[in-house]
Amino acid sequence: GQQVMQIPQYQHVQEGEDFTTYCNSSTTLSNIQWYKQRPGGHPVFLIQLVKSGEVKKQKRLTFQFGEAKKNSSLHITATQTTDVGTYFCAGLGGTYKYIFGTGTRLKVLA
């Protein structure tokens, strides 16, 4: 079945450092979404990418969708303690089913 992997699994950074998580799918995706889950919370939608090679920015967050529509990345510039949480990509496999990646847990040290 379709698999969506993320690396790294964990990342500890000093506040102010940059952070990147990478997402790779075993199959081509129609679109990809990114979610953030705070500790003890539920996933919250961040963004959706649809087009091959698409790049979108939200303040300090930059999202990219690969040319082959099989990979994606999320880059955070100058992390803050509020960025703490687990970041998941979710790829649309089939018509209805969003498959979540394995997640990258970010810890920001003040």
Add this chain to the structure above:
Amino acid sequence: EPEVTQTPSHQVTQMGQEVILRCVPISNHLYFYWYRQILGQKVEFLVSFYNNEISEKSEIFDDQFSVERPDGSNFTLKIRSTKLEDSAMYFCASRAGTANTGELFFGEGSRLTVL
């Protein structure tokens, strides 16, 4: 702001017992989902539901699981005979939009503990 609500927030049950988890999706949404997350692990797809029927399900969603939308608002997940490995956080989600786009709105989850 509209939100997805789930009850109960935490349920403890004995192995072999039936459990029903309830969800009220956002009112104008058309696509409904159940996901589960074992502590510290990834968010696993269980089932999607559209137009009053299951549209897709995972290998996890076997005969012990069923979903229902008995009225216009509730969306339930039933586990007929719980096993220890069913212990997890269960998230309900709903989505508006067309078939292949649109964000998932998640509820706060129902934590199931099977003893």
